Amino acid sequence: MNRITADYHLHSAVSPDCNTPMEESCEAAIALGLTELVFTEHMEFFSDNFKRYSIPYMQEYFDDLARCREKYAGKLSLKAGVEMGQGHRDREWEKTILDRFHFDFVIGSVHKMDNVDMGKMAFADEEEKLRITDQYLDYLWELVDTCDFDSLGHIDLVKRYAANHGLKVDLMDYPDRLRAILKRLAERGLALEINTSGIRQSPKEALPSVAILKMFKEVGGRYLTVGSDAHFAKDVAADFETARQMALEAGFRHIALYEDRKPILVPIDEE
Numbered sequence: 200m201n202r203i204t205a206d207y208h209l210h211s212a213v214s215p216d217c218n219t220p221m222e223e224s225c226e227a228a229i230a231l232g233l234t235e236l237v238f239t240e241h242m243e244f245f246s247d248n249f250k251r252y253s254i255p256y257m258q259e260y261f262d263d264l265a266r267c268r269e270k271y272a273g274k275l276s277l278k279a280g281v282e283m284g285q286g287h288r289d290r291e292w293e294k295t296i297l298d299r300f301h302f303d304f305v306i307g308s309v310h311k312m313d314n315v316d317m318g319k320m321a322f323a324d325e326e327e328k329l330r331i332t333d334q335y336l337d338y339l340w341e342l343v344d345t346c347d348f349d350s351l352g353h354i355d356l357v358k359r360y361a362a363n364h365g366l367k368v369d370l371m372d373y374p375d376r377l378r379a380i381l382k383r384l385a386e387r388g389l390a391l392e393i394n395t396s397g398i399r400q401s402p403k404e405a406l407p408s409v410a411i412l413k414m415f416k417e418v419g420g421r422y423l424t425v426g427s428d429a430h431f432a433k434d435v436a437a438d439f440e441t442a443r444q445m446a447l448e449a450g451f452r453h454i455a456l457y458e459d460r461k462p463i464l465v466p467i468d469e470e
């Protein structure tokens with residue numbers, strides 16, 4: 200059945216929105232029989248150098264990673280990762296970080312627009328929801344068109360925040376813009392992430408839906424990565440069987456793991 204044994208998106212206490220020590224999630228992963236984890240700590244980018252994350256912040260991650268690599272050697276492979284939020288807002292700093300540190304895997308995500316986190320936006324009514332979604336699609340396009348990353352994180356994240364306010368967003372309602380984003384991703388040889396956090400949060404479905412995965416396949420997408428986006432040890436590899444079934448339903452027979460920022464395809468459809 201080829202279960203997925205690598206979680207390519209999770210956070211530890213290095214990230215500002217997480218209090219779980221790296222060891223706790225490593226131990227949960229070993230107990231689940233996983234073989235590989237990529238802690239992808241947040242590195243948020245802002246326009247006008249507003250609130251840059253520091254080099255010591257990133258160094259703290261590599262210190263924790265070195266400690267855990269030693270502690271769990273032979274039990275768990277720990278690749279070096281990062282989740283870069285809206286890197287196109289400060290490309291100079293993006294380059295500085297990527298030159299300074301050695302990453303195996305980089306997620307590109309959009310969390311903030313005009314330096315404001317989508318989670319803090321009001322989503323007061325339909326009109327505001329449409330305005331936020333419109334701007335979100337612009338940000339996604341710019342990120343996918345220009346940024347230096349390997350996999351696009353939670354492509355329809357806006358649906359989580361809309362759902363928190365009882366509103367529904369489906370990027371399939373913007374087929375031309377969505378197709379252009381997915382096509383550019385495919386052309387650049389980049390991956391699309393299946394992020395299972397939505398299943399346990401308000402949207403009650405993965406980010407993205409199978410329909411979006413199918414569109415990615417149609418436009419020539421080859422690489423999928425799978426991540427839980429766990430901020431707690433109990434969520435490591437959560438709903439990965441659902442993610443595997445979604446990938447198969449969309450016509451994918453492999454998922455991608457990364458080393459030195461190069462994809463390695465592993466089958467998910469063997470008996």
Ligand SMILES: [Zn+2]
Pocket residue numbers: 282308310352353
């Ligand atoms: Zn994220």
Ligand SMILES: [Zn+2]
Pocket residue numbers: 208209210282428
């Ligand atoms: Zn994340």
